[in-house]
Amino acid sequence: MPREKQKRGRRAEQKAQKDDSKHEYDDALEAPSAKRIKPSDDTDQNAEASYEENADYIPLAMGDDQGDIEETADAGNGDMPFYGLLDTDEQEYFARANEMLEANQFQDAEERNLFVESVYQEANGKELKIACSQGCSRLMEKLISMSDVKQIRRVFGKFLGHFLHLVQHRFASHCCETLFIHAAPAVMQKTPKAPPKKSEDGEDETDLSLAEMFMSVIEELKENWGYLLTERFASHTIRVLLLVLAGEPVDVTSKDSVVASRKKERLGLPAAGAQEESTPTQKRSVPESFEPALKKMMADMVSGLDDTYLRALATQPIGNPVLQVMLFLELCHFGKSSAKDPKSILRRLVPDESFEEGTDSATFIRGLLYDPVGSRLVETMVRYMPGKVFKNLYKNNIRDRIGSLSRNSTAGYVVLRTLERLGKDDLQSAMDLIIPEVPGLVERSRLIVPRVLIERCVIRNVDTKPFAQALEEAYDADPTTRLRQMLRLGEPTDKMVEDEEDEEMGDVDEGRMERKHKTHTGGSSTSAAEKLHGSLLAQAMLTVPGPLSELVYSSLLAQSSETIVQLAKEATSSRVLQQALTLPTSTAQFRRQFITRFQGHLVELAQDNSGSHVVDALWSATKDIFFVKERMAQELAQNEMTLRDSFLGRAVWRNWSMDLYKRRRGEWTARAKGIERDPASNEGTGERPKSKSKLELARERFAAKEAAAANA
Template sequence: MPREKQKRGRRAEQKAQKEDSKREYDDTIEAPSAKRMKPSNDADETIEPAFTEGADYIPFDDDQGEHQEAFENGDEGNGDTPFYGLLDSDEAEYFSRANEMLEANQFHDAEERNIFIESVYQEANGKELKIACSQGCSRLMEKLISMSDARQIRRIFGKFLGHFLHLVQHRFASHCCETLFIHAAPAVMQKTSKSRAKKSEDGEEGEESDLSLADMFLRVIEELKENWGYLLTERFASHTIRVLLLVLAGEPVDVTSKDSVVASRKKERLGLPAAGAQEDKDQAPTQKRGVPESFESALKKMMSEMVAGVDDTYLRALATQPIGNPVLQVLLFLELSHFGKSSAKDPKSILRRLVPDESFEEGTDSATFIRGLLYDPVGSRLVEIMVRYMPGKVFKNLYKNNIRDRIGSLSRNSTAGYVVLRTLERLGKDDLQNAMELIIPEVPGLIERSRLIVPKVLIERCLIRNVDTTPFAKALQNAYDADPTVRLRQMLRLDSASDAGTRSFEDEEMHDADGDSYKQRQNQQSGPGSSVSAAEKLHGSLLTQVMLTAPGPLSDLVYSSLLAQSPETIIQLAKEATSSRVLQQALTLPTSTLQFRRQFIPRFQGHLAELAQDNSGSHVVDALWPASKDVYFVKERLAQELAEHEMTLRDSFLGRAVWRNWSMDLYKRRRGEWKARAKGIEQDPATTGGSGERPKSKLELARERFAAKQAAAAADVAPAES
């Protein structure tokens, strides 16, 4: 009898095991899945669905069609998000074209644009919720709202009423709600026109228009009041809640700022002009707005309801939660700034619940909580709000027990350093002097790691508080190279090696704790080919500009470095976007002496036409006009050089601007008037009070004084002779 053919070895066994496991997997797929049993009709009997623990997915049951039909009908009885329907292909194509036309904004005048917007509103009537929830058309709704007048905004607001609980949680509709709140805020003080409501053709629309925008905002609060605790940490709703809080308080809502707590940095900025932009020119976006009296009580009730059902432990956990922290920042800001710092004395206030011990002594819960937030990338932002707005007595205790002795080490950290900035802004002269002495030993490390924002703010505050900056100037001089030529390039971060842009945030915190390990790794990774990031160059330029504003050793450190540069290097700096700002400040600031400008300005000769056609260099050429006001012979040489390249400058947009700023047409046609303007003798009527008279020269003033003395002497002699 023949033997059964078998394979020997481990490979054969593994292959057999794989075939068995594959066969078992196929059998499992072919087996019918267990269905969820429907609940019994008996009220007393409830059967919970049995889900497999750790399952990758939960299969739909036979009721899937019923649920989908309920979604399409907008049935909210089951607690799920309603489905408002989808736009058909023709509607989606029309709204897509309308979106492109609004984005291009190529209308002849405002009237034509308003007619187009009104036609889009008519086409979108009854489809507003579909558009707001559409991925492709929600941007159109945002653009429409941003370019609408008060009547159109009230119409959209009325369509959204009753659906805000679901819209604010929607990925796309939440942005529409946010834009609606921002553009409805300026019109909350306007009263509703009843005549317009009667003229409305649609009865439903006329009923909605009877409500003022202020009443609509109160209706929104009523819709959301039962869900504050959940919405605080909801991914999309939290942005809208912040906007709603600021609008109720009358605070400015600026989503374009990168430091704004309203929107994240990834927020898309539409940048479209509003319909009432011409009417609201006098109201800057950073100014507070008037709100109805009902908003005050509504805001107070809303803030109390938000934190009433939250215990202190969960409230402190929000401080480090990426989504809940910004909302907590707005709540704390409004509590301390809008309702007054006296509200912090209330035991139920947000500040007292976060930090119950106002003394901040070592070992207290408040001190432990604050120290834990200082190095947290999310929680440190809440500490910034506390430091900036908390009452003076509480701030002094916080600074004395938690920041003062550690301000040097805190300034080294990339996260805690921002808390140091807010702290320096509130310190008095004596405390600021003490803080500067503690930060001075850390200056070499800050310069090496490009942590330049702390020295910049420290110099600014010392100038405001009249603190002597000589010790700080010596520390900066020791931190940079002794050679002035190399020192300027180090200040502006032009050729220094740095790997800060490639390090992760966690690595920075680890290296902050141990400076030696940081230096070792930096020396290993930095090489001749490593480049400096644009942010480092910007911070280096800002620090150098602040040093120029400080009279004494700080500005002399920069001026001496500029004089040590060759003309070729100066021209290179003038063409650099960040370093050209330094040259402009060095030429125009009050700390710039006549001796410095007399030596520095001639280095631009022979390169004016080249600089005038450069985006950054043209600003330097413009700065040479006021800089040479007291060295007329140098200004005349520069003007002659510009006149020699007239055709080249006129062919360039930037060159024409320089030609106009230097009054070169006047230089060619009426040289005498140009000389008077160049010497500052002739001024515009706006600067001379509208008289148009030129100021008197020193010689004329001396003649008047001599004539006055002669007249006085003659008057004294006349009575004596009589």
């Protein structure tokens, strides 16, 4: 009998093991997925015992009062409905439509509206598919942002009945946010009653008004607030819905906004119709039915949580922003008197308004001060809580520790909000406690607290001479080196964030910029955020007459022309030069000495993105130094072709009125000196009237000839 052929050695054994593992994997795939089993009572008791031992972690869904929340979470985490997929042709069409809307190269608003309507007709019946599509959900956001009220009502009607699932979807939740934001300005418009119309897909179009649609959304989600409060995607939409119901502005573009994360994509597309009239910084009037609905919505969100777990929500990354919005609405929208209610969110978080040592409120606040998430809630409290409560909080928890708090990278932001509310005497005391920490803050480049302190001292009229002396001692005594230390001049910059400098400069409250380091051969690099904070501090110092501004002005005069040109070409430091040339604290004597450093470099700076703004600032800086301005204009005129070949150079040429300089020198001289000439004022003064150009004379002759021909 022939023997069976068998492979020998390690290769055969390895192949056999692979075959066995493959069969096990296939069996696991074919087996039904295990269903999540609800923990038994014994498991809950054991869990509670373990949680008591480890008090640092407190879960949000445990205890007798959390049964409803757990069941709601199980229901919310159920299978998401599948609305279908777009076919290949539909995906290609919507992708092209997305590109056209992104380019926004329409001749006028009418053409754009016609295109949007045509896309809506193609998307009829497929709205839910598009909203849940990874590739086309952005198209739905763009469509909503460009829609008029009628189109928004149409989309809103399609989403009704599906919001519970849409707000939890990774892509559709962004569409819901955009829909709420752009529907908010039109909630006061009444919809004329008319019989329901049949849409092209055979469904009845709703005749509900936008206000009634918002109420339907609340009715649809009301049983799930406890779960949606900490749901990853739905929490963003809930914040928007809260602000819309309150009539508060919803600004998703600000980096310091609690409505959306900093990673959210900003579409930046123009709105249509009624949306063009509203701005995100204005409060809106809302229907009377919104206020009781908002109160009930906020009460239902926290009614299932006892005080312990409500406090645990303060350090939960997803639930904390929603808690901030609710606390803001409670203190600002409903009035600070609402904080006296024992059931209010503020009183449940801090029941002891005295904040004395040893109380639960003091322990809770001190635990949040150094927490990256919880400190944001303390900022909201400090900014909006009633004055009496704030004074107790400041007196017992912040006043004596404000110096050490300012050293911390997290608690320092609470110090900023505190400084904004202090009066003159308290601000003077706070400055005395922060002054000893100035050398350490300068060394670690934590300059936000000194900058805000300077700004508040200017507003409260507090003497800043002691603070100026502290800064002078913190930096080098040599004026040349001092400015380099302030602006981090000549140090390597982190390339990962260098391109964001221009954008960051426009942010007033720059948010919580983290220091990013990148290892180099010669040591660690200086991040763009550190350069930015140094520039902002120098600009704040320039606004204060006296020793503070003199520190910067003397340092600028000590620099060489090459260093000044280098400063002008950097995005952050160029702002310091612009402020030094234009602020009221800038004296004529300083400008007379400083402006000459730019002569011979104007053409080079005019073609630079940052330097061109400095050249523009030189126009107003030389208003009372006409002979210097004339020399600079002559330098620009000699390089006319070079400037005209550059986009930035043409802007500088226009801002300096160089065409007027070449053709009508007298008018340019009057404009350069700030003398406004009125043609009517020439009468009786003996001055020569303004001469007309050849083109104007030709137009007059042509008009006279046409008039004569018409009369004949």
